[in-house]
Amino acid sequence: MSRVWEVPVGDSTRVRDARTAAREACAYAGLAPRRTAAAELVATELATNLLRHAGGGRMVVNLVGPPAGGPGVSVQLFSLDHGPGIADVPAALRDGYTTAGVSLGAGLGSCLRSADTFHLYSAPGRGTTATARFDPGHAGPGTPAVQAPAGGICVSLAEAEQCGDAWSWVRCGALLTLLLADGLGHGPKAAHASTAAVAELQRAAHLPPAEILRRLHTALRPTRGAAVAVAQLDTDRSELGFAGVGNTGARLRTGESWTSLVSHPGIVGAYFPAHIPVRRMPWRPDSLLVMHSDGLPSRWTPPDDPRLLAQDPAVLAAAVLRDASSPARPVRDDTSVAVLAPDRRTRTHDSRL
Known part of the structure; x- marks a missing residue:
């Protein structure tokens, strides 16, 4: 895709x-x-x-x-x-x-x-x-x-046809896993790497985040590699696990505050770390997760409008991308934003009647 x-x-x-x-x-x-x-x-x-x-x-x-x-x-x-x-x-x-x-x-x-x-x-x-x-x-x-529990948006550098970024989500029993991949560079070869990551997620969704990344490392060896972030929500335990390798970003909102989730240096498919830290946090009804590739400016400002935060995940992802870039501050790479908000409900006029 x-x-x-x-x-x-x-x-x-x-x-x-x-x-x-x-x-x-x-x-x-x-x-x-x-x-x-x-x-x-x-x-x-x-x-x-x-x-x-x-x-x-x-x-x-x-x-x-x-x-x-x-x-x-x-x-x-x-x-x-x-x-x-x-x-x-x-x-x-x-x-x-x-x-x-x-x-x-x-x-x-x-x-x-x-x-x-x-x-x-x-x-x-x-x-x-x-x-x-x-x-x-x-x-x-x-x-x-x-309604999908996750949503996202991808845009290519210079309006290119192939985007080196990709995101996907999959449900396996009580586990709901969201993945964001940024293939190295941009263009068809970067797209090949991120697409391979999405395909492997479908086969590895039963595994915990660190094991998913190890499986992705093997799957991406024939490619140029990618930065990958994996967030996994255990709905039975109301717990979120996060792990990332490479230059991706993530922020978790709980209550009124945002917490940055840091990925480990490396490249999935090329330079894989010996140890992958996994951060585990409680997932509350008001929790919200935003993951993004490095095409988004590093100092983007998280939204604070309660109406926007309660929107469908795809709308929120698109608004984050829109507000982080402008003609004066254009994106500098392929860019993707993915949002996990499975507990959100939108108003009647936000959905097809």
Whole structure:
């Protein structure tokens, strides 16, 4: 799933590019024609809104695993901007709502209906983040959306097609494991390394974090290697275990404070440490974990808006990436952010009705 589409939306010609990106991603995922048409509609609406209401922004399209961890590939659209924000989100999601004289006649309400899940977070003066996911097994209107316990976003350096970063999660009994991999460098060879890490996780999810990393080290030897972080939640014991090798970052929020989780120096697949420290911490109902690659600025500021912290993990990951970078402070490498928040519940208007 290393293929990434990123479309800076600065003029009307890029709306077409956003629609094309959605169509190409659906073709990669093998989604049915009706789901592809729905994705194109949502991409068009979100890109148009970036121009009309935010003065521009960017669309990102990722291929991700389906929410239930089953077979197939989902397509996830992201819309990111630093515009004026939306003062009344529930009103904006109602059919027929518009602040423009000329409209597609669809609006955000159509995004809510068309996607398998649609989430939107906006803060006046700080911009808007929206995500829409299209799954391989669409259940149809009126079916409750399946919420994933983890979410993330990947973007490539210089809008390259192949991203050297990857993230994934898998559930094995009471264990829920989140992985983030950053292949050395960028481009196809880096993507090969991170993709190999994701594939091996599916076979090693029953193991504790340190053993998963050792298995990954063996699997990644034929590649150029990667920095990898593994977080594993034991839902029976309400305990989080974290271990990392290489230059990745992680922060755990409990209550009102954030704690940095440090990875050990090394390269999975090349220079593996003799000992891997594993940090274990209680996981509370208000806990939240953010992991990221080194493409994110090292001094990024964790969010403190309670409304954002309660959002779907994919929205939170996208907002962290958006707020950590800007035209004046662009990302300097492939960049990924992954969030674990299995106890979160979103409001009704954040999900497909």
